[in-house]
Amino acid sequence: AQRVTQPEKLLSVFKGAPVELKCNYSYSGSPELFWYVQYSRQRLQLLLRHISRESIKGFTADLNKGETSFHLKKPFAQEEDSAMYYCALKWGSSYKLIFGSGTRLLVRP
Amino acid sequence: GAVVSQHPSRVICKSGTSVKIECRSLDFQATTMFWYRQFPKKSLMLMATSNEGSKATYEQGVEKDKFLINHASLTLSTLTVTSAHPEDSSFYICSAQGRAGGNNEQFFGPGTRLTVL
Numbered sequence: 416a417q418r419v420t421q422p423e424k425l426l427s428v429f430k431g432a433p434v435e436l437k438c439n440y441s442y443s444g445s446p447e448l449f450w451y452v453q454y455s456r457q458r459l460q461l462l463l464r465h466i467s468r469e470s471i472k473g474f475t476a477d478l479n480k481g482e483t484s485f486h487l488k489k490p491f492a493q494e495e496d497s498a499m500y501y502c503a504l505k506w507g508s509s510y511k512l513i514f515g516s517g518t519r520l521l522v523r524p
Numbered sequence: 525g526a527v528v529s530q531h532p533s534r535v536i537c538k539s540g541t542s543v544k545i546e547c548r549s550l551d552f553q554a555t556t557m558f559w560y561r562q563f564p565k566k567s568l569m570l571m572a573t574s575n576e577g578s579k580a581t582y583e584q585g586v587e588k589d590k591f592l593i594n595h596a597s598l599t600l601s602t603l604t605v606t607s608a609h610p611e612d613s614s615f616y617i618c619s620a621q622g623r624a625g626g627n628n629e630q631f632f633g634p635g636t637r638l639t640v641l
Contacts, residue, residue: 511558
């Protein structure tokens with residue numbers, strides 16, 4: 416069965432420190448992976464998707480099929496990055512998304 | 525960007541009553557809408573997929589008679605929680621996906637918090 420695992424419930428770092436939010440998936444085919452972010456009191460919004468290979472707000476994520484991972488990274492965290500981050504998998508021809516349990520990132524001043 | 529609204533944002537009702545939640549795509553036509561449920565400090569769990577003009581597809585374990593979904597137009601889907609009970613209290617979130625254009629992105633609504641007394 417398809418599954419997305421985010422092992423960390425909370426990640427706390429100081430401003431300027433590097434950040435890596437972990438995401439592992441379970442899927443036998445070719446997945447499409449996403450990172451969604453939810454800032455305080457705001458709706459869920461797309462941060463980035465692996466097929467775009469882009470950097471958004473300084474964040475990048477590389478799909479590693481060998482390790483079935485899609486970790487989110489940023490070299491220098493900012494306080495405004497504090498939010499809830501969800502990794503999601505869209506599989507096959509389905510439009511359905513499977514979400515991980517989320518990681519709360521707290522960037523301290 | 526595409527905007528999805530939900531109404532109401534918050535509702536409190538008595539046990540046994542039914543509650544309707546609306547999800548609207550404001551500036552695009554949504555061929556597919558999704559309904560999620562989110563428990564406190566938990567992830568989003570997909571409840572059902574709704575395609576305009578056809579019956580919704582429910583995920584395993586979701587009671588279709590309990591959670592009635594209607595997708596009557598390309599901009600509106602409704603979720604009705606029938607005979608609500610306290611265990612139905614949750615945060616319900618919808619998302620909408622537009623016509624294919626090389627981008628299958630889902631745009632999320634702000635959510636509706638349901639409290640059943």
